[in-house]
Amino acid sequence: MSATSDLRRAMTLLELEPRRVARAILAGVATLGSALLLSGLSAWLIIRAWEMPPVLDLTVAVVAVRALGVARGLFRYLERLATHETALRGMTSARARLYQRLADGDPAASAGLRRGDLLARTGADVDALGDVVVRALVPIAVAVVLSLAAVVTLAVIVPAAGVVLAVALLVAGVLAPWLSARAATQAETDSDAARNRFTHDAVTVLDHAAELRVSGQLDRATRRARSSGVAAVRAIDRSAVPSAFADAAAPLAVGASVLGALLIGITVFGSGPDAMSPTTLGVLVLLPLAAFEATSVLPAAAQTLVRARIAARRIDDLLDRADRPVPRGDKVVDGPGRLRADAVRSGWPGGAATSPVSLDLPPGARVALVGASGSGKTTTLMTLAGLLTPVSGSVTLDGVPLAELDPEALRRRVGFFAEDAHIFGTSVLENLRVARGDIDEAEASAMLDAVGLGPWIAALPDGVHTVLDSGARALSGGQRRRLLLARALLSPAQILLLDEPAEHLDADDGAQLQRRLLDRNAGLVDPARTVVVVTHQLPPDTAADAVVHVEKNTLPTADAGRTFAGTRGRRWSEIELSSDM
Structure with a gap:
C-alpha cells in the first residue's frame, strides 16, 4: 500500500465533517482575502494621496482600509477557532475509534507492543493526523483559492503580469513545498536511522564502559560510536540542502513577481488614452506581495504531510494488528468462577x-x-x-x-x-x-x-x-x-x-x-x-x-x-x- 493510501485510510478515523472543514476554509479565504484587498487598496490609497486630491476623495478608501484591517484580524480568529475545532473533534474521534478497534480486535495487537510505542501510535501519531487539518488541508485549500483570485485580478489589469504571478506562485506553492517534502522525507529516513545508530552506540559505550574495557573492546566501540555520530551529522547536512532551496524558492519567487510586475507596468505606463495610471501601477506592483502570504505556509504543509504519512503507516499497522482474526464467542457464563x-x-x-x-x-x-x-x-x-x-x-x-x-x-x-x-x-x-x-x-x-x-x-x-x-x-x-x-x-x-x-x-x-x-x-x-x-x-x-x-x-x-x-x-x-x- 502506498504512503498516500496509508494516509487516506488513517484520515478516515478523523471522521471530518465537510461542513466544518468548509467553514474553516471559508474563514481562511476571508482572512487572506481581506489581506489581499487591503494590499491593493493600500497601494491605491498611497499613490492617490501622492497626487494630493481633495481629502474627501480619500475618505471612503481610508475607512475601507481600517475596516479591512479589523476584518483580517477578526477572520483570522474565526479561522483559528474553526480549524482547531475541526482538528480537535477529529482527533477525539480518531482516538475513540482506535481504542474501540483495539478493544474489539486481537488483544495481542496492543499487548504485543512496547508501552512507549503504543502510546506514540495513539498519541503523537494521532496528533500528526490532526495537524494535517490545521497545517495542511485548510492552508492548501486557502492558498489555491487566493492564488487563483490574485492571478485573475492581475490578469484583468495586465495579462502579462498575471502570467508572471502565476509562474511565481507555482514556484512558491509547488516547487518550494516539493523540495521541503523531499528534505523532510530524507531527514526522516537517513537522519533518523543514522541518529538511532549513534544513540545506540553511544549508550552502549556509556553504560558498559567497564565491561568493554575489560574485554578490550572499548576503543573499538568508541570508534564505532564516533563514526555513527559523524554519519548522523552528514545525513542531517544532506537533508538540509533541499530544505535550503525550499526556503530560498519562496522569497526568490516573490522578488521575481514584484520585479516582473514593475517592469511590465513601466513598459505599459506612458501617455495616451491607453496609458496606465499611477494608482494602477501601484496596485500592480504591491498586490503580489499579499498573494504570496497564502503560499508561504505551503512548505510547512508539505512537511506536515510527510510526517502524517509516516504516522499513518504506523497507525495502519496497528489497525491491521487489531483486525487479525481471533476466535470470538458469544457465550456468557454465570457460574462460581472456576x-x-x-x-x-x-x-x-x-x-x-x-x-x-x-x-x-x-x-x-x-x-x-x-x-x-x-x-x-x-x-x-x-x-x-x-x-x-x-x-x-x-x-x-x-x-x-x-x-x-x-x-x-x-x-x-x-x-x-x-x-x-x-x-x-x-x-x-x-x-x-x-x-x-x-x-x-x-x-x-x-x-x-x-x-x-x-x-x-x-x-x-x-x-x-x-x-x-x-x-x-x-x-x-x-x-x-x-x-x-x-x-x-x-x-x-x-x-x-x-x-x-x-x-x-x-x-x-x-x-x-x-x-x-x-x-x-x-x-x-x-x-x-x-x-x-x-x-x-x-x-x-x-x-x-x-x-x-x-x-x-x-x-x-x-x-x-x-x-x-x-x-x-x-x-x-x-x-x-x-x-x-
Missing part, C-alpha cells in the same frame, strides 16, 4: 512458548507466580486472561473455553492488570474509574487508604479530585504501583491476575502488601475473589495456596500432567514452567 488450564503452553505468535502447565483455580484461590524476568510469567498470566490464544491446550471458565465466551463478559469476570498500565493526566478519581465507572469519592478514598495511599491523598490539595497533570510522572514508582493496584481491586472482575503489584516498593512494604493480597483473611481482597500474583520475590511466610515457580528449560514437555488444585488451606506446591522467552 478458572482451569489444561496442558496450556503460552507464547506470542511466532515466538517461544512455555512448557505445558495445568491449573485448577476454584473461587477464592490465592496463587503466586514466581520467576526471573523473561521466564514467561506475564505471558502465562495473559493467556489465563484470554488476551493471548494458547499455543496448545485450553483455558476454561466454569467449563467453557475462553475462546467461546463473549469478550466483554470475559473481561468482567477475569481481569489482567499489567505492571505498566497507563496513568492518565486526569484526576486520581477518574484514574480509578477506568476500572469501574460508578466509583464514588468515599469508595475511592477507602481503597486508596487500604493500599497505603491514605496519607498521600490527604496531603493532596483536592484529595481524590486532584489532577495528575503529567500522568505517571506526577507519581513516584511506589505510588504508581499502589494506585494501579487500587484500580485493579475496584474492578468488577471476580478473578484478579496481578502483574508485579509490589514492584518499586521498599522490601518491607512490598512484602507486607503481597502477604495481604495472598491472605484471604487479610481484608484487602474479598475472600471469594481469586487472586493470582506475579512477582520476582515472594516473602516466605505468605498464606498463598500455591507458589508456581517459573524457570527456563526445566520441565520436559512430557511432564505436563502436573496439576495444581487450589485449596482453602495453606498448602504449598511447586510447578516448574519452561520458557525460552
Whole structure:
C-alpha cells in the first residue's frame, strides 16, 4: 500500500465533517482575502494621496482600509477557532475509534507492543493526523483559492503580469513545498536511522564502559560510536540542502513577481488614452506581495504531510494488528468462577512458548507466580486472561473455553492488570474509574487508604479530585504501583491476575502488601475473589495456596500432567514452567 493510501485510510478515523472543514476554509479565504484587498487598496490609497486630491476623495478608501484591517484580524480568529475545532473533534474521534478497534480486535495487537510505542501510535501519531487539518488541508485549500483570485485580478489589469504571478506562485506553492517534502522525507529516513545508530552506540559505550574495557573492546566501540555520530551529522547536512532551496524558492519567487510586475507596468505606463495610471501601477506592483502570504505556509504543509504519512503507516499497522482474526464467542457464563488450564503452553505468535502447565483455580484461590524476568510469567498470566490464544491446550471458565465466551463478559469476570498500565493526566478519581465507572469519592478514598495511599491523598490539595497533570510522572514508582493496584481491586472482575503489584516498593512494604493480597483473611481482597500474583520475590511466610515457580528449560514437555488444585488451606506446591522467552 502506498504512503498516500496509508494516509487516506488513517484520515478516515478523523471522521471530518465537510461542513466544518468548509467553514474553516471559508474563514481562511476571508482572512487572506481581506489581506489581499487591503494590499491593493493600500497601494491605491498611497499613490492617490501622492497626487494630493481633495481629502474627501480619500475618505471612503481610508475607512475601507481600517475596516479591512479589523476584518483580517477578526477572520483570522474565526479561522483559528474553526480549524482547531475541526482538528480537535477529529482527533477525539480518531482516538475513540482506535481504542474501540483495539478493544474489539486481537488483544495481542496492543499487548504485543512496547508501552512507549503504543502510546506514540495513539498519541503523537494521532496528533500528526490532526495537524494535517490545521497545517495542511485548510492552508492548501486557502492558498489555491487566493492564488487563483490574485492571478485573475492581475490578469484583468495586465495579462502579462498575471502570467508572471502565476509562474511565481507555482514556484512558491509547488516547487518550494516539493523540495521541503523531499528534505523532510530524507531527514526522516537517513537522519533518523543514522541518529538511532549513534544513540545506540553511544549508550552502549556509556553504560558498559567497564565491561568493554575489560574485554578490550572499548576503543573499538568508541570508534564505532564516533563514526555513527559523524554519519548522523552528514545525513542531517544532506537533508538540509533541499530544505535550503525550499526556503530560498519562496522569497526568490516573490522578488521575481514584484520585479516582473514593475517592469511590465513601466513598459505599459506612458501617455495616451491607453496609458496606465499611477494608482494602477501601484496596485500592480504591491498586490503580489499579499498573494504570496497564502503560499508561504505551503512548505510547512508539505512537511506536515510527510510526517502524517509516516504516522499513518504506523497507525495502519496497528489497525491491521487489531483486525487479525481471533476466535470470538458469544457465550456468557454465570457460574462460581472456576478458572482451569489444561496442558496450556503460552507464547506470542511466532515466538517461544512455555512448557505445558495445568491449573485448577476454584473461587477464592490465592496463587503466586514466581520467576526471573523473561521466564514467561506475564505471558502465562495473559493467556489465563484470554488476551493471548494458547499455543496448545485450553483455558476454561466454569467449563467453557475462553475462546467461546463473549469478550466483554470475559473481561468482567477475569481481569489482567499489567505492571505498566497507563496513568492518565486526569484526576486520581477518574484514574480509578477506568476500572469501574460508578466509583464514588468515599469508595475511592477507602481503597486508596487500604493500599497505603491514605496519607498521600490527604496531603493532596483536592484529595481524590486532584489532577495528575503529567500522568505517571506526577507519581513516584511506589505510588504508581499502589494506585494501579487500587484500580485493579475496584474492578468488577471476580478473578484478579496481578502483574508485579509490589514492584518499586521498599522490601518491607512490598512484602507486607503481597502477604495481604495472598491472605484471604487479610481484608484487602474479598475472600471469594481469586487472586493470582506475579512477582520476582515472594516473602516466605505468605498464606498463598500455591507458589508456581517459573524457570527456563526445566520441565520436559512430557511432564505436563502436573496439576495444581487450589485449596482453602495453606498448602504449598511447586510447578516448574519452561520458557525460552
